[in-house]
Amino acid sequence: MAPDGPVETPAGTPDDVVAAFEDIPAVLWAFEGPEHRVVAANRAARASMGFRPGIVGRPIREVAPELEGQQVFETLDEVWTRGEPVIGDERRLLVDRDGDGRLEEDWYSYTFVPTHHPDGSMRGMTVHIGRVTDEVLRRHKAETSAAESEKARQAAQDVVLTLQRSLLPSGLPVLPRARLAARYVVAGRELAAGGDWFDALPLPDGRLAVAVGDVVGHGAAASAAMGRLRAVGANALEAGRGVAGTLAELDRFAAREHATRAATVCVVVLDPRTGELEVAAAAHPPPFVVTTDGAVRWIPVAGGGPLGTGAAAPAPSPTTDRLGPGDVLVLYTDGLVERPGHTLDEGLAALARTAVAAGHEDVEDDATVPTAQVDRIAALTVERMGWTGGGLTDDATLLAVQRTATGPAPFALEIPPDPRGLRSLRRALDAWLDDAGVGEDDAMSLVHAVGEAATNALEHAYPQPPPDGAGVRADAELDDDGRVTVTVADSGHWRPASDDPGGRGRGLMMMRGLVERVDVATGATGTTVTLSTPLHRDVLIGSYGDEAAAGVHGANEELGAEQRGPDLLAVSGPVDTTTVDRFRVRVLEAARGGARVLTVDLDGVSVFSSAGVQAVHELRRDLPGLRLHAAAGSVAGRVLALTGLDDLLRTPERPPAPGDDPDGSSALG
Structure with missing residues (x-):
């Protein structure tokens, strides 16, 4: 006689069921009791723990003690107490996978589901975890590489x-x-x-x-x-x-x-x-x-x-x-x-x-x-x-x-009277500010201002060739009130700049636009420029899940110039006394000496010194159709606004696209 209802078929032979469980690519755990004793863990789960011995049969707190304080055990306790599932997306966990005592980072999405005995009482739970580290890191990289992504998100x-x-x-x-x-x-x-x-x-x-x-x-x-x-x-x-x-x-x-x-x-x-x-x-x-x-x-x-x-x-x-x-x-x-x-x-x-x-x-x-x-x-x-x-x-x-046990040691560096020393100065000062925890905007402004002071000293304090013992010394110290004082001193005799309509003499104005106070003292033994400004570190104010602001990073050391279409040149790295000639040549080449309307994208520029300002003034004279693109918060954008060159800027939302009109207006409106 046939049964009245459906008949439950076997899940398979024990060996086949275990093999299928082992081969599932996701992490699977099964726990029992309030102490969350491990009763089953597939190969992916054991691998996530570095195949450490004695996993099955022990409470998970003993198996993975490094998870204490990461809210994992609290989540297990919550599922046990409430008897309700918990689902989470993209949670960071730090696990000692290699057994060397140092924690490795991974991101997971998970589902915690309670299990019950036949009489309905709590038995434990099953946990399904998917590793999403690659997806999270790809997204983080994309967000980091897009300088305006955070601003766009905040605006919305x-x-x-x-x-x-x-x-x-x-x-x-x-x-x-x-x-x-x-x-x-x-x-x-x-x-x-x-x-x-x-x-x-x-x-x-x-x-x-x-x-x-x-x-x-x-x-x-x-x-x-x-x-x-x-x-x-x-x-x-x-x-x-x-x-x-x-x-x-x-x-x-x-x-x-x-x-x-x-x-x-x-x-x-x-x-x-x-x-x-x-x-x-x-x-x-x-x-x-x-x-x-x-x-x-x-x-x-x-x-x-x-x-x-x-x-x-x-x-x-x-x-x-x-x-x-x-x-x-x-x-x-x-x-x-x-x-x-x-x-x-x-x-x-x-x-x-x-x-x-x-x-x-x-x-x-x-x-x-x-x-x-x-x-x-x-x-x-x-x-x-x-x-x-x-x-x-x-x-x-x-x-x-x-x-902190001790404050940062005062900064001191002397560079030779050679423009190539400016890179060493910027790199060393940037590292000192990074160690002190200075925010990216304040660090960028100070490094740029100090670079301008040192550039002026190199160009005006010494004849060519410079005498023996000549150099420029920079010293910086952080005060108890959160203010940094930097002195840039030379031992030469100041030589005024030539009468040049191309933009020389703007360095002091740029410095005063970048820091709070600039004082210049000249005398028989040389010139000292003193810069003083308060320093801050970034605060992230936003929604849950936002990442902390990145630390200060050193500027690119090489000038890059990439042609991105017939009418667009993207420049990256420092535009200073050591690279300005290459910058000028690359712009003239891309514009074919003035035969082509050209937009120069400066968003990737890490330093835009007064030498770059002078070059742009000269180029606008030789290239009537020259246009610039620089976001308002970028290094170049801030300098262009300070030096009266922002009239060359295109609409900041985007660089020109193929099909733009020769006069610089967009064919797309």
Whole structure:
């Protein structure tokens, strides 16, 4: 008699089932029990762990202890507790695959699915993981190579996020005895920016004030309220009110209007020379310290009620602590630690574990994680805390401050009176600024300004051939207030430039456009140019998943000139006294001596000195149809704007395309 319903057929012979399981190209794990004991792992899973022995039968925490602090075990615990699947895309994991103690980077997409016993009770889970490292790195490379991709993405975001960027600091001060890093991300995909804020202010007495706060609500009103509170707090700190006085001032101001009431804030003043800390807070989660030995020390803050609510006033006496050399102070907003179904203590503990792991992982050199420890803590902690609990449900801000054992040594370099020495000077100064953590824009401006000062000295201080012992010396030092002072000195006698309408004499104007202050002192023993300007490092303000800004990189050392069609020449590398003749010749060749209308694309230029400015003035005289393309934020674009040559620029959105009209207008309109 035939059965009433369908009959389940066997999955196959045990050997065939195991063979199929082994050969699946994705990583497959099966866990049992609350300790997540490994009961099955296919070949790809074992390979992801470097085929380490004793995988099956042991809890995954014992199999892969390096995953502690990377929110993997927390995700397993969440699936076990809730009995619900968890899906994630493009998550970075660091694993000791070679067994040498150093962690290698990979990116994965995963699905965690709970499994049950026949009676319905939890048995464990199966985990399906796909390696997507190649796709992620390809996308990162494409984003990095497109200089305007981040600006285009930001322009398409919600207008409130643009407001948030305008109200938060665009950079953090670069100090000799402290290194800072900050990360602000918007919750979810809707980019409804809210009221988180942070600040970092060097004080006149050499101390550093930092603050992190949170205004209730989202949208333009919360952002505007945040901006007002940040301004009041900064003014009070700079006026020497201290942490308690600053909280009292914020409390009085917040009570004036509804939008600023119930905000929370934590204010810290650090003396980087001694490590002494003063901390006060108003209803804000406590800061903590990641110590050099990988431990966490919480700073108990006797904070009062939220600002402006009439609750208990902020504590009149601040908490004192001390930051040792290499220790990292971490301030944050509650968006990082609040998770549905989890207590605040659980969130705080997870945050601390994640910060310690991020700061003390020994990562392979070719990984894309930041090199500096304080940068890794800021970037990876926020990234990883967004993995669990459905992602970030509120804006999240993290500000990290590391007290450095010693400041950067003063910069000093002497170059011979030869234009080829300019490359050595630019390369060495760029490396010094990179080591100090200076942001790309500030570093580019300073290197360019110093290069101009050295070029002027080489061209005007010495006759040709130069006398024995002639040279140009550059010295730089970073002050406690985040300001760098650079002197460029020669021992010659200044010779004025010839009367030349081609653009000579613009070097001093360019320097003053690139740095805050330029002083020139001449005398019988030579000329000294002193440049002074504040330095900052980049802050990324954006949505969850954004990558931290890249560090400073040295400029290309060779001039490149590539013909990209009959009417377009793309130039890259430095245009300075050593390469300007080649630049001029290549432009004349591409324009056929003036017979062809030519656009020169300067976006790839790393240095555009006054020699390049002079060359462009001469070329525009000889080539009436000459057009230039340079994005507003590029090296050449900034110089062209400073030197009155931006009238040669085409529409910055694109270089000319084949079919453009000879007069330079586009046939496409």
